[in-house]
């Protein structure tokens with residue numbers, strides 16, 4: 001895990017008044033009427049009207065190979081428009097939720113195509129893997145000084161956890177496409193190849209008070225006890241050859257959280273919003289804050305933090321369709337509507353699929369000109385406030401100050417092709433896991449000669465533990481005294497040692 005750059009809180013995005021949906025810089029609309037060269041124009045209203053999300057029969061039998069490597073070009077303008085990004089997002093989503101050849105799971109959990117990111121110091125690319133690799137830490141803007149161990153042991157204390165209304169902590173898990181395992185091939189280019197997928201999932205414990213049929217579920221063992229987990233949040237990011245910055249997509253479960261604007265008017269409880277908070281903002285407990293997690297047991301006995309969703313479509317609402325935010329929201333609504341009322345109702349649909357009607361696309365984010373860095377806010381497109389309620393709980397923008405955009409690119413930085421900088425280098429910040437995938441293949445856990453209980457003991461013991469082992473190994477800053485698969489306390493401490 002690398003150090004992340006601090007949030008550029010001070011940088012306020014220029015408020016964009018966008019008359020044109022087109023991806024590339026274009027003259028104002030009035031001039032376009034007379035501009036017969038190059039591109040034909042497409043009004044935003046027509047773009048939404050012509051944008052089809054319908055699918056043919058048996059879409060759930062599609063193979064990964066048949067998925068697009070490029071974001072398609074709009075037939076009218078000749079370049080990808082908002083519609084084509086959402087169609088691209090839809091294609092990957094529908095593939096990922098489709099039944100895998102392994103009974104009982106969807107493609108998204110198929111280890112053959114989408115290996116699980118395992119504990120630091122463990123090879124996520126070999127044939128040995130656990131059923132799950134859960135951690136409790138939410139996204140945060142700066143890595144801790146002590147090396148972040150992924151996944152943080154589920155029974156280890158840590159900061160930045162969130163709790164559902166039953167007092168259970170939320171777990172996170174990461175998967176990626178297997179092509180990333182061949183890191184020399186990936187690093188021979190400045191950008192990840194098209195069809196590279198990375199996913200982050202948020203799960204909550206389901207118990208008798210929950211209707212499990214409303215969730216995509218999985219079973220796991222935590223501290224030796226069996227639990228059923230329900231998917232509550234899902235990040236999917238996909239590289240396209242023509243969009244190496246990746247298309248950043250997120251989905252929320254419908255019953256996660258109240259829209260912040262609805263507090264006081266909508267009286268219902270959500271899985272992450274108490275009824276008292278839904279009724280009155282003053283009654284909310286640590287609204288949109290993460291909490292310190294004590295030694296974890298389930299249920300934790302922790303008073304849950306309340307969550308509300310600042311931007312249900314990752315965009316400022318109430319704008320006309322002639323503006324980009326208006327266009328973006330119209331397309332997200334159309335996509336969710338088609339999914340819920342048509343695509344997931346098709347005849348012959350496998351029985352595992354209707355459950356996805358309980359999830360919705362919050363939005364997608366990408367950039368217009370891939371020559372430029374993602375940090376250039378005028379270059380960002382789609383849901384400029386994209387955040388997931390259960391993953392970026394404390395990193396959602398505020399409705400009152402929408403020009404202060406907070407989105408995925410704050411932490412996941414793409415270097416435009418003009419910069420000449422690599423996005424696949426271990427130090428690059430587009431993917432936060434690629435360095436772990438590499439080091440997992442290069443590194444080993446080596447047993448230290450004494451038990452280590454804190455960072456300063458690790459700093460004095462681990463370097464020699466690694467160098468004693470072989471002159472080629474150096475300490476990677478990480479250590480643990482818990483077993484990677486079972487989470488149990490080990491009699492000895494292991495230090496992360498990597499090939500220099």
Ligand code: HEC
Nearest residue numbers: 139140141198199200235248249386387408411431432433
């Ligand atoms: C506040 C910083 C921050 C923000 C904002 C953020 N992330 Fe992340 N993200 C991280 C960190 C750190 C990791 C590394 C793993 C972890 O901590 O869980 C990560 C991991 C991921 C992963 C796993 C693969 C990878 O690339 O590392 C995905 C996928 C992901 N994030 C998607 C998103 C999406 C989509 C958004 C926007 C909706 C987003 N993230 C916003 C910090 C952030």
